[in-house]
Amino acid sequence: MEELVRYIVGELVDDPRCFEVETQVQDGITVINIIAEKSEIGKIIGKQGRIAKAIRQLVRAASGKDSRKVSVEIIEK
Numbered sequence: 001m002e003e004l005v006r007y008i009v010g011e012l013v014d015d016p017r018c019f020e021v022e023t024q025v026q027d028g029i030t031v032i033n034i035i036a037e038k039s040e041i042g043k044i045i046g047k048q049g050r051i052a053k054a055i056r057q058l059v060r061a062a063s064g065k066d067s068r069k070v071s072v073e074i075i076e077k
Contacts, residue, residue, distance in 0.1 A: 044074055
């Protein structure tokens, strides 16, 4: 999952070194954190959050086989 998010976000931002992707497990839910610089957050979220929603849908679809709950959070550095 983390590799999928890293690839998608890497293609969206101008500088691939300006973000990190971390995975944590909290209460049985896998949380994928995208930590990016303020200048790149808008590119990751998109207009009205459309890109962020699409990323979350892709992760949810990819995790469906594992029957795990996965959450994607976008955090500013």
